[in-house]
Amino acid sequence: MTRVTVWTEYRQERNDPAVASVYPDGIHTIIAEGLRDAGFDVRTATLDEPDHGLTDDVLAETDVLTWWGHVAHGEVDDVVVERVHSRVLDGMGLIVLHSGHHSKIFKRLMGTTCDLNWREAGDRERLWVVDPAHPIAESLGEGFTLDAEEMYGEHFDVPAPDRLVLISWFSGGEVFRSGCCYERGRGRIFYFRPGHETHPSYRHPGVRRVIANAVAWAAGPKGNAPERRDRPEAPGMESSGG
Amino acid sequence: MTRVTVWTEYRQERNDPAVASVYPDGIHTIIAEGLRDAGFDVRTATLDEPDHGLTDDVLAETDVLTWWGHVAHGEVDDVVVERVHSRVLDGMGLIVLHSGHHSKIFKRLMGTTCDLNWREAGDRERLWVVDPAHPIAESLGEGFTLDAEEMYGEHFDVPAPDRLVLISWFSGGEVFRSGCCYERGRGRIFYFRPGHETHPSYRHPGVRRVIANAVAWAAGPKGNAPERRDRPEAPGMESSGG
Amino acid sequence: MTRVTVWTEYRQERNDPAVASVYPDGIHTIIAEGLRDAGFDVRTATLDEPDHGLTDDVLAETDVLTWWGHVAHGEVDDVVVERVHSRVLDGMGLIVLHSGHHSKIFKRLMGTTCDLNWREAGDRERLWVVDPAHPIAESLGEGFTLDAEEMYGEHFDVPAPDRLVLISWFSGGEVFRSGCCYERGRGRIFYFRPGHETHPSYRHPGVRRVIANAVAWAAGPKGNAPERRDRPEAPGMESSGG
Amino acid sequence: MTRVTVWTEYRQERNDPAVASVYPDGIHTIIAEGLRDAGFDVRTATLDEPDHGLTDDVLAETDVLTWWGHVAHGEVDDVVVERVHSRVLDGMGLIVLHSGHHSKIFKRLMGTTCDLNWREAGDRERLWVVDPAHPIAESLGEGFTLDAEEMYGEHFDVPAPDRLVLISWFSGGEVFRSGCCYERGRGRIFYFRPGHETHPSYRHPGVRRVIANAVAWAAGPKGNAPERRDRPEAPGMESSGG
Numbered sequence: 001m002t003r004v005t006v007w008t009e010y011r012q013e014r015n016d017p018a019v020a021s022v023y024p025d026g027i028h029t030i031i032a033e034g035l036r037d038a039g040f041d042v043r044t045a046t047l048d049e050p051d052h053g054l055t056d057d058v059l060a061e062t063d064v065l066t067w068w069g070h071v072a073h074g075e076v077d078d079v080v081v082e083r084v085h086s087r088v089l090d091g092m093g094l095i096v097l098h099s100g101h102h103s104k105i106f107k108r109l110m111g112t113t114c115d116l117n118w119r120e121a122g123d124r125e126r127l128w129v130v131d132p133a134h135p136i137a138e139s140l141g142e143g144f145t146l147d148a149e150e151m152y153g154e155h156f157d158v159p160a161p162d163r164l165v166l167i168s169w170f171s172g173g174e175v176f177r178s179g180c181c182y183e184r185g186r187g188r189i190f191y192f193r194p195g196h197e198t199h200p201s202y203r204h205p206g207v208r209r210v211i212a213n214a215v216a217w218a219a220g221p222k223g224n225a226p227e228r229r230d231r232p233e234a235p236g237m238e239s240s241g242g
Numbered sequence: 243m244t245r246v247t248v249w250t251e252y253r254q255e256r257n258d259p260a261v262a263s264v265y266p267d268g269i270h271t272i273i274a275e276g277l278r279d280a281g282f283d284v285r286t287a288t289l290d291e292p293d294h295g296l297t298d299d300v301l302a303e304t305d306v307l308t309w310w311g312h313v314a315h316g317e318v319d320d321v322v323v324e325r326v327h328s329r330v331l332d333g334m335g336l337i338v339l340h341s342g343h344h345s346k347i348f349k350r351l352m353g354t355t356c357d358l359n360w361r362e363a364g365d366r367e368r369l370w371v372v373d374p375a376h377p378i379a380e381s382l383g384e385g386f387t388l389d390a391e392e393m394y395g396e397h398f399d400v401p402a403p404d405r406l407v408l409i410s411w412f413s414g415g416e417v418f419r420s421g422c423c424y425e426r427g428r429g430r431i432f433y434f435r436p437g438h439e440t441h442p443s444y445r446h447p448g449v450r451r452v453i454a455n456a457v458a459w460a461a462g463p464k465g466n467a468p469e470r471r472d473r474p475e476a477p478g479m480e481s482s483g484g
Numbered sequence: 485m486t487r488v489t490v491w492t493e494y495r496q497e498r499n500d501p502a503v504a505s506v507y508p509d510g511i512h513t514i515i516a517e518g519l520r521d522a523g524f525d526v527r528t529a530t531l532d533e534p535d536h537g538l539t540d541d542v543l544a545e546t547d548v549l550t551w552w553g554h555v556a557h558g559e560v561d562d563v564v565v566e567r568v569h570s571r572v573l574d575g576m577g578l579i580v581l582h583s584g585h586h587s588k589i590f591k592r593l594m595g596t597t598c599d600l601n602w603r604e605a606g607d608r609e610r611l612w613v614v615d616p617a618h619p620i621a622e623s624l625g626e627g628f629t630l631d632a633e634e635m636y637g638e639h640f641d642v643p644a645p646d647r648l649v650l651i652s653w654f655s656g657g658e659v660f661r662s663g664c665c666y667e668r669g670r671g672r673i674f675y676f677r678p679g680h681e682t683h684p685s686y687r688h689p690g691v692r693r694v695i696a697n698a699v700a701w702a703a704g705p706k707g708n709a710p711e712r713r714d715r716p717e718a719p720g721m722e723s724s725g726g
Numbered sequence: 727m728t729r730v731t732v733w734t735e736y737r738q739e740r741n742d743p744a745v746a747s748v749y750p751d752g753i754h755t756i757i758a759e760g761l762r763d764a765g766f767d768v769r770t771a772t773l774d775e776p777d778h779g780l781t782d783d784v785l786a787e788t789d790v791l792t793w794w795g796h797v798a799h800g801e802v803d804d805v806v807v808e809r810v811h812s813r814v815l816d817g818m819g820l821i822v823l824h825s826g827h828h829s830k831i832f833k834r835l836m837g838t839t840c841d842l843n844w845r846e847a848g849d850r851e852r853l854w855v856v857d858p859a860h861p862i863a864e865s866l867g868e869g870f871t872l873d874a875e876e877m878y879g880e881h882f883d884v885p886a887p888d889r890l891v892l893i894s895w896f897s898g899g900e901v902f903r904s905g906c907c908y909e910r911g912r913g914r915i916f917y918f919r920p921g922h923e924t925h926p927s928y929r930h931p932g933v934r935r936v937i938a939n940a941v942a943w944a945a946g947p948k949g950n951a952p953e954r955r956d957r958p959e960a961p962g963m964e965s966s967g968g
Contacts, residue, residue: 089838089883091617109837112815112910115952128417130396133575133670135705142397142710154372155384155952157815157911160405160888167396167409167417175370175409175417185838185883186617221619226626226841226881331596331641333859351595354573354669357710375817375912377947384952397710399573399669404644426596427641428859463861468599468639468868612901614880626881638856638893639868647886651893651901659854659893659901 001041002219003061006032007054008068010046012197019197027068027195030202031097031211035066038212047072052080059083063219064093066211067100070197081105089185090225093218095211098195101156106191109184110158116176117153124171125149125194127178127206131165136179136190136213144206150196152176158191166210168193179210181217186225188218243283244461245303248274249296250310252288254439261439269310269437272444273339273453277308280454289314294322301325305461306335308453309342312439323347331427332467335460337453340437343398348433351426358398358418364390366413367436369420369448373407378421378432378455386448392438394418400433408452410435421452423459428467430460485525486703487545490516491538492552494530496681503681511552511679514686515581515695519550522696531556536564543567547703548577550695551584554681565589573669574709577702579695582679585640590675593668594642601637601658608655609633609678611662611690615649620663620674620697628690634680636660642675650694652677663694665701670709672702727767728945729787732758733780734794736772738923745923753794753921756928757823757937761792764938773798778806785809789945790819792937793826796923807831815911816951819944821937824921827882832917835910836884843879843900850897851875851920853904853932857891862905862916862939870932876922878902884917892936894919905936907943912951914944 008028012019023030028044035042045053047069059065065084069076081104088094088109096106101114128143143166153174159182166179178193192210194201201207250270254261265272270286277284287295289311301307307326311318323346330336330351338348343356370385385408395416401424408421420435434452436443443449492512496503507514512528519526529537531553543549549568553560565588572578572593580590585598612627627650637658643666650663662677676694678685685691734754738745749756754770761768771779773795785791791810795802807830814820814835822832827840854869869892879900885908892905904919918936920927927933 111835111837126415126417128396130398130417130419131402132397132710133667133672133706138705154370154409155374156372157952159885159908159910160373162886163402164406167419169411169415169417173368173411175368175372175411177372177409182885183617184885188617221617221622226616226883353593353595374952375909375914375947380947399710401643401666401668402646424643425859426643430859463859463864468641468858610899610901612880614882614901614903615886616881638854639858640856644857644889648890651880651903653895653899653901657852657895659852659856659895661856661893 003041003063005062006044006066009072034208059087064215066095068097069103070099088187091186094189096191113157116156119151122148123151126169127166134165135217136165190214245283245305247304247307248286276450301329306457308337310339311345312341330429333428336431338433355399359395361393365393367391368411376407377459378407432456487525487547489546490528490550493556518692543571548699550579552581553587554583572671575670575706578673580675597641600640603635606632607635610653618649619701620649670706674698729767729789731788732770732792735798760934785813790941792821794823795829796825814913817912820915822917839883842882845877848874849877852895860891861943862891916940
């Protein structure tokens with residue numbers, strides 16, 4: 001069974017009544033609930049735990065990590081970022097959610113600023129499937145609608161996605177590349193846009209379906225770790241491939 | 243100077259008063275005007291000319307061909323389609339406009355159905371730049387707006403673009419990958435969405451800028467034609483590259 | 485269980501003693517044997533059967549089609565080519581083998597000439613994995629070696645692959661993009677280079693592993709067929725995604 | 727005129743007689759000579775200069791930076807790395823040469839380990855053009871040969887290149903993706919493999935041609951810097967695009 005670790009800051013839910021009213025037990029609890037319902041083996045971890053809850057042991061037992069952060073990106077220890085980065089390159093899947101676009105780990109993997117435009121005005125958001133054959137689009141049909149969300153607008157400063165699965169339409173007039181797949185090292189990475197802390201998007205069946213599909217995709221086969229070495233002689237590959 | 247041939251069907255402008263009122267001298271005349279203003283050497287060709295105006299000689303003297311068709315795709319002679327196809331693979335640029343998505347030449351190059359959804363309801367369209375460093379995005383800033391256009395919606399059944407430059411937002415609720423770059427053989431191909439025959443989009447400065455930028459991009463360097471042959475011996479490449 | 489149809493011309497094996505000595509019962513028999521050993525439900529079809537063995541019924545019951553042709557590409561009926569093309573866009577996987585690069589169906593899907601260079605001199609070929617996390621690379625390690633094969637050299641005139649999994653090295657001095665993934669419509673396509681009719685490559689465990697991995701990959705999830713229609717009103721997507 | 731800054735460590739040339747005999751005045755001198763011959767405005771900078779020669783002023787006046795490092799990657803100041811990184815995202819071109827694959831700046835931009843395999847045995851290297859229409863391939867024909875070079879072998883742990891222009895063949899049996907294009911932010915990045923310090927590759931006309939082509943490509947148009955801001959209202963794009 002695929003093992004998922006759901007990571008969030010879990011700060012605004014404790015400090016900000018407007019957030020607490022939407023996610024009284026933390027955003028991680030609701031994301032985890034959705035993934036358990038989808039049949040995954042889920043644990044959670046949050047910023048204020050020792051090692052942010054992301055020890056070597058936890059990561060070694062994690063097939064896919066989901067990441068939500070917003071107001072405290074700077075408090076994430078660089079040691080933990082490097083640990084997560086190393087595990088992703090070694091094959092752990094990573095699902096970066098909403099304001100996680102500015103997390104250290106996402107910027108570390110992308111190599112760009114990951115900047116974007118935004119507006120907190122409760123725009124209506126429609127998420128359109130533009131790659132219907134991708135596993136992350138499974139059962140989504142043409143897409144789905146969120147009645148109110150924060151707007152994210154282009155230009156989104158990321159490398160061109162290896163696969164672009166979803167594009168968002170906002171009632172205020174913007175578009176956004178909302179579902180972006182990347183492969184780095186042996187790890188699969190998916191950025192998924194929705195999930196502002198004042199909107200109940202992680203309870204929405206479409207959002208839950210995307211996250212579950214993305215976890216299944218990101219847990220996919222990894223092959224073997226490539227060998228890295230000085231090679232005093234050319235390799236004999238005669239016996240391999242069997 | 244880059245030599246452009248502007249091709250259109252030139253049918254609805256002669257038969258349909260609603261179209262004639264917008265483009266009395268044909269869509270090709272207005273596209274050509276915009277490209278001449280941008281400094282290109284422009285000729286036009288239309289469906290009802292002999293060989294559709296696209297003889298070997300014309301194509302040999304064409305660096306970039308723009309293509310607009312709508313109601314008469316089926317009347318384009320397969321011989322001419324193969325002639326254009328061959329020239330594109332040999333390095334001629336091709337700009338496919340609006341309903342040209344269903345032209346024989348575009349489907350021939352893409353290998354897919356090139357189907358999409360649509361609505362003729364005068365939607366407001368916003369075209370957003372999602373790849374600001376691409377030459378086709380030059381001077382566009384964040385994008386531009388067309389007050390009324392036909393809607394095209396996803397899923398657009400084309401291969402994933404080699405570069406995606408523009409995404410459209412429609413007031414009715416849809417998005418569309420509106421500016422798609424492809425390279426096939428030694429030719430550069432750009433699909434650009436706007437331009438329904440009942441809207442004056444080819445007079446709009448933003449649309450004109452995109453088409454001019456696309457022509458300049460598609461006229462870019464082509465390298466040499468690759469050699470194709472049986473090679474009884476391994477090649478001696480020692481003297482090349484100089 | 486994934487249903488595979490193995491298609492070959494089955495001509496040279498009957499006419500040319502040098503080929504018959506390597507594949508006395510036809511290339512298809514040996515490819516099919518390898519796929520049965522890998523656990524697939526396999527049937528075969530060949531050029532001289534009615535409809536080339538590829539009726540609507542057969543294709544409807546085929547999840548993945550493998551294609552080997554060489555001397556008789558021109559004899560494949562265009563009607564059958566369109567039938568296969570339509571099924572690929574609708575989600576059937578397609579594995580194109582060796583000289584199948586010049587088949588009508590591959591050129592139809594790619595939109596390019598699919599030309600390349602070649603040499604029949606029994607070069608040693610090493611196939612290197614360049615995308616070790618791709619499912620088609622699974623269990624291949626760094627790659628494998630074929631003691632003698634026909635050489636295929638660049639430039640290979642195909643669209644840039646969506647994913648490049650294998651690159652070949654030839655003892656005569658050439659390289660070749662030997663394992664190329666494409667997605668078109670809802671279908672997955674894999675081009676795989678080895679398999680000249682005078683060499684027993686389809687008995688090699690590495691080649692068999694690649695073909696089996698490719699079949700498993702190409703049989704992957706397809707999502708739903710996109711809807712195609714005029715839309716007099718904007719879609720209501722509220723209830724979807726569940 | 728395009729302004730190029732050629733950066734190298736300039737250490738082994740001063741300490742190691744085997745290197746000094748090939749590049750007595752430093753590798754940078756010879757790279758710079760080739761670029762001046764190609765018509766560029768060239769300056770050089772090296773590790774042991776203050777700020778490694780890469781002050782804000784120097785970078786502000788640099789359109790394209792070339793980077794060669796090998797034994798002292800760890801001595802490059804992180805402040806300078808961030809400065810270069812920021813300039814690349816803002817539009818400065820970057821050409822990473824040979825052992826620069828392990829430089830801080832390349833790893834920072836790629837987000838991966840950039841590991842590879844290698845052998846110092848004076849292999850013969852053939853560089854094949856696999857994208858003949860790319861500007862970096864101009865005038866290269868099919869490619870060229872270096873009589874003796876260090877071998878670099880796959881797997882090369884980088885993101886899949888946005889465009890793959892060159893693949894190397896080595897006499898010892900390996901292949902390598904030798905010419906890789908990336909776009910990050912508004913900057914263009916090219917990785918080019920040859921150039922071990924004990925071989926005179928930077929005097930070779932083919933290598934010089936690639937570097938000159940790459941500089942011209944990387945200096946290409948950048949568009950405008952995207953705006954980044956909270957947007958209390960939807961944007962009015964009506965007046966843009968003109």
